[in-house]
Amino acid sequence: MKVNGIDRTHPDLHELPDAHDQWNFAVRRETPVQRLDRNYAEILQEVRVAQTGVQLLLAFLLTVAFTPRFATLTDFERRVYVAALVLGAAATALLIAPAAFHRLVYQRRLKRQLVLASSRFALCGLTLLMLSIGSALLLILSVTxxxxxxxxxxxxxxxxxxxxxxxxxxxxxxxxxxxx
Structure with a gap:
């Protein structure tokens, strides 16, 4: 069955077209499936930018404990270090999660769920990245x-x-x- 030129028999598309589907079809000639594909590609591009930052930060944090100066940190600074490290690792997990999620739902017609989950992963990952950067700043500024x-x-x-x-x-x- 076609509604506004959109095939509604596809398993991902049981709902009637929402306002975004209608606008995208009218302006871009983009079906809901094409929109999901574009949305996922946009999320992946955003995540690529954040992944570089979180990977560099995590690499830095992973080496700090093996420097001679680490032994001179106060208890407060060690706790801040652990917080920065754990937050950085958690951010890394969430920013890589869209790839793992995609791999596990590949060819299962779950693109809508993939896009929604990936969007949430990215937003939560960015929040944890911000907190990890803040913790790393607190550590370095506390020492200096x-x-x-x-x-x-x-x-x-x-x-x-x-x-x-x-x-x-x-x-x-x-x-x-x-x-x-």
């Missing part, structure tokens, strides 16, 4: 400036990341929610 100044600089850096990664996009989303 002391814990009090380090806390202030780190709070400022986290606010900066949150502003550009989350607040501005959400503000734009809310501001333009009435437009197609």
């Amino acid at each position: 400036l002391g814990p009090a100044l380090a806390a202030w600089f780190t709070a400022g850096a986290l606010a900066w990341f949150a502003l550009w990664w989350f607040v501005v996009p959400l503000w734009s989303r809310i501001r333009h929610s009435g437009t197609s």
Whole structure:
């Protein structure tokens, strides 16, 4: 059965076309399946950018414990180091998760679920990456400036990341929610 030129007999497409499906078909001549393919490709491109950062950060953090200076860290600095390391590892897992998810659902007609899960993985991975960067900053700044100044600089850096990664996009989303 075709609705607005879209074949609704496909297993992924049991629902009627939503506003996005209708707009994409009218403007781009893009079917819901094509839209899912494009959305997944866009998510993968976004994740590639974040993966580079998280992999470099994690590599740095993995080597820190094997440096001579590590023995001189305070208990606070060691805890911050562990937090940065664990957050970095968790971010890495989530930013790689779309590839693993895809591999396990490959040829199962679960593209919609893949796109939704990958989007969530990416968003949570970015959040953990931001927190890992913040923890790494806190560690380095604590060693170089002391814990009090380090806390202030780190709070400022986290606010900066949150502003550009989350607040501005959400503000734009809310501001333009009435437009197609």
